[in-house]
Amino acid sequence: MQPLSHLESFLRSAESGSFSAAARQLGLTPAAVSKNVARLEAGLGLRLFQRSTRKLTLTEGGERLLQQISGPLGTLADAVAGAAEANRQPAGTLKVSMGQAFGREYVVPLLGEFLARYPGVVPDWHFDNRQVDLIGEGFDAAIGGGIQLTPGVVARELARIHVVAVAAPRYLAGRPAPAHPSELAAFDSIVRRSSPTGRLRSWTLRSAAGEEAAVEGRPRVIFSDPEAMCRAAMLGLGIALVPMPFALPGLQRGDLVRVLPGWYADSGPLSLYYPSKKLLPAKTRVFIDFVVERFRAQRFAERMQGACMAPA
Known part of the structure; x- marks a missing residue:
């Protein structure tokens, strides 16, 4: 043998x-x-x-x-x-990949509570805006959207991510608010260029009533990063279509407001990825359970919805 x-x-x-x-x-x-x-x-x-x-x-x-x-x-x-x-506390280095802005805003704030619960675990978190090879690069888990599932990897959905239109209050001051996506053509747009393809992203928005309409803005600034798009919108440079995880902090502070509230595009799920083992290492298992628990307690999935008129 x-x-x-x-x-x-x-x-x-x-x-x-x-x-x-x-x-x-x-x-x-x-x-x-x-x-x-x-x-x-x-x-x-x-x-x-x-x-x-x-x-x-x-x-x-x-x-x-x-x-x-x-x-x-x-x-x-x-x-x-x-x-x-079986009789040991979770311990060891926990190697996790996540997006830079998303990780800073939504995952790092949970770290203190996680370490208090599991003092034997040492987080080794990689903030990368790229799709990692979970198994080939030796990651215990990853958090992200649009990651292609490879053999030996499973995904646990955390939320559906909606894309919404936002702008600074001062940019909209004195202008008639658009009532339909077709009216965005009269406004400056902060447009996203897709890093993988190099093409400008286009969106079709849908209303809570199910109506759909393509967005044709007037490009004023082109960025490849949604966090930078939000910052440009806060500066009053135009209207940006960005995923809710990036828009929400500015909306909650009042630095941004929704344009066309109730209209949104679905950009797919945000998921927690990990190896498809029946018995995961304890450090990985408790991390997965902890993230799912905390995101549920914070109503993360609900807050990522763009069909509502205002962020929860």
């Missing part, structure tokens, strides 16, 4: 596509992981990977082995981890 360490090194390397990523997950050196896989190949008399300087590619035999062992090995590893942690 092959040693469990050899099989686990193979499994992690196959999932992440590199010995280095597998080594980070297992707490080994890349050389040790490579040696474990080589010993497994020698014991089986079978080549499992095609190796190149850039990545690992499974052979046909490697694909068969991965399908046969991934489920049973994952169950065994989870059972061992669960037994080891």
Whole structure:
């Protein structure tokens, strides 16, 4: 029978596509992981990977082995981890990815309470406005929207995020308030450029009654960052269409007001992503439960809705 360490090194390397990523997950050196896989190949008399300087590619035999062992090995590893942690307090480094502005505004304020509950956990939080490879980069969890689910990752929805039109009160002073999205063409627009595509974002707003209308503003400023768009709107530079997580702080302070209240666009879910293990490490499990609990207590999902006339 092959040693469990050899099989686990193979499994992690196959999932992440590199010995280095597998080594980070297992707490080994890349050389040790490579040696474990080589010993497994020698014991089986079978080549499992095609190796190149850039990545690992499974052979046909490697694909068969991965399908046969991934489920049973994952169950065994989870059972061992669960037994080891049954009588221990959650502990260890908790590596989480989240957006910069979102993390600062909504997650960092929860940190004090989380640390008081779980003093053995050390948050290692990465504030990145990008989609991370949860498994390949060794993250315990991630919070974000529009993240593509990869094998071995599941998502728990926290809220549907609505996009709303906002402006500074002084920008709207003395102007007739628009009553329909078509009237935004007469106003300066703070427009968002999509970082992945380089294109200007366009939105179709819908009313609480279900009417839909495309927005055609007059571009005055173009930014790739919604937080910067909100700041420009606060300066009175025009009307911005931004997701509610970015608009809400300014709306609550009175620095921004809703334009076309009741009209919004749905930009999809904001979710908590984590590995799809039956028995998660205690540090990851308590973090997931804590975030879900606190967001629910704060009525986060309701506050992200743009159909209401004013923020809760």
